[in-house]
Amino acid sequence: MKKESADEVSNRERGDQEATSGVATATRTKLQQTRTDTYAEWDTEETILAVKAALEERHTVTMIEADEDAPQRFLQVQPDIVFNIAEGLRGPSRESQIPAVLELLGIPYTGSDPITLGICLDKARAKEVLSYYKIPTPAFRVLNTFAELDGAPVEFPCVVKPLHEGSSRGILDSSLVRTRDELERQIKRVLTDYDEPTLVEKFLPGREFTAALLGNGSSLRVLPIIEIRFDQLPAGVNPLYSYEAKWIWDQSDHPIEMYDCPAYIDAELEGHIKETCVRAFHALRCRDWCRIDVRLDEHDTPHILELNPLPGILPNPDDHSAFPMAARAAGFSYSSMLNAVLDAGSLRNGLA
Ligand SMILES: Nc1ncnc2c1ncn2[C@@H]1O[C@H](COP(=O)(O)OP(=O)(O)O)[C@@H](O)[C@H]1O
Numbered sequence: 001m002k003k004e005s006a007d008e009v010s011n012r013e014r015g016d017q018e019a020t021s022g023v024a025t026a027t028r029t030k031l032q033q034t035r036t037d038t039y040a041e042w043d044t045e046e047t048i049l050a051v052k053a054a055l056e057e058r059h060t061v062t063m064i065e066a067d068e069d070a071p072q073r074f075l076q077v078q079p080d081i082v083f084n085i086a087e088g089l090r091g092p093s094r095e096s097q098i099p100a101v102l103e104l105l106g107i108p109y110t111g112s113d114p115i116t117l118g119i120c121l122d123k124a125r126a127k128e129v130l131s132y133y134k135i136p137t138p139a140f141r142v143l144n145t146f147a148e149l150d151g152a153p154v155e156f157p158c159v160v161k162p163l164h165e166g167s168s169r170g171i172l173d174s175s176l177v178r179t180r181d182e183l184e185r186q187i188k189r190v191l192t193d194y195d196e197p198t199l200v201e202k203f204l205p206g207r208e209f210t211a212a213l214l215g216n217g218s219s220l221r222v223l224p225i226i227e228i229r230f231d232q233l234p235a236g237v238n239p240l241y242s243y244e245a246k247w248i249w250d251q252s253d254h255p256i257e258m259y260d261c262p263a264y265i266d267a268e269l270e271g272h273i274k275e276t277c278v279r280a281f282h283a284l285r286c287r288d289w290c291r292i293d294v295r296l297d298e299h300d301t302p303h304i305l306e307l308n309p310l311p312g313i314l315p316n317p318d319d320h321s322a323f324p325m326a327a328r329a330a331g332f333s334y335s336s337m338l339n340a341v342l343d344a345g346s347l348r349n350g351l352a
């Protein structure tokens with residue numbers, strides 16, 4: 001598995017509309033994903049090349065690998081704007097690193113700032129902000145060590161997950177726990193396998209949705225909502241969009257059709273989900289784009305599970321990547337979706 005990241009940059013060197021964007025990735029295929037979750041957050045080579053091709057329809061693009069040499073490369077290339085898809089290499093602040101460097105260098109970039117990216121990657125911090133604004137999110141606690149559990153009462157069922165991972169890393173079918181025994185086993189697994197704090201969250205039993213948001217301010221749009229259909233999962237498994245559901249059971253050569261887009265929901269629920277997502281987008285000060293995971297509680301109230309300000313963008317529709325799926329339902333091609341994100345970032349930076 002080779003680490004290969006890229007930043008895509010467009011310059012105004014010819015005086016016409018050209019800009020540059022940045023991307024950090026590692027090559028992997030969905031099949032490789034079945035063996036390890038180490039690279040689950042990184043983009044595939046196919047994705048990087050598809051992003052490059054999309055931006056090249058309107059801009060000169062230079063790829064810049066989002067590694068330790070990236071600051072130097074940014075200085076050499078002097079892009080007008082960076083299209084940031086850098087997931088980062090390591091640590092809980094990994095998604096903030098490239099945007100922070102770009103701020104240091106005074107180079108505009110698409111998407112959220114380092115503060116928002118860092119907070120959203122720490123699911124508990126994001127939930128604390130949501131709670132302040134009274135935006136529903138499941139009750140939770142964070143355990144830094146196993147000892148912190150210390151016989152404390154826990155309401156079952158609950159979900160045990162790593163504090164700052166994405167792409168369902170560490171969320172297995174067994175992460176939904178109904179007994180103290182299961183809870184303790186899952187907490188130990190997360191603490192050991194990921195060496196990071198564990199988030200224990202109240203399990204929400206209702207329908208699950210994900211919403212793609214595009215734009216800023218009064219131009220912010222919620223694209224058609226996607227429902228995750230748990231009834232399509234193999235018999236007997238838990239209703240979770242788990243690692244197995246995302247990367248193992250659903251393969252392009254034997255896909256699980258677990259997505260309805262647009263979701264079959266009445267106008268009232270649709271309005272409620274959209275309003276909750278827009279409030280969350282603003283509460284976390286997201287910019288340009290974000291994908292937000294939502295689940296209903298036992299009273300059908302939408303709750304925010306998490307925000308993804310650097311959403312997955314697999315180009316092949318068979319891979320069921322949610323942001324491109326919602327964009328397709330809204331009439332965007334893959335490239336017009338990415339160029340809409342770049343336009344939002346350019347406009348925000350006074351470059352349009
Ligand atoms: N509190 C919860 N209640 C119900 N399901 C949950 C809860 N937390 C996570 N899940 C399930 O696990 C999936 C992955 O969790 P999420 O927090 O979105 O992590 P990731 O960053 O890996 O996508 C969700 O899409 C949902 O199906």
Ligand SMILES: [Mg+2]
Nearest residue numbers: 167168293306
């Ligand atoms: Mg999620």
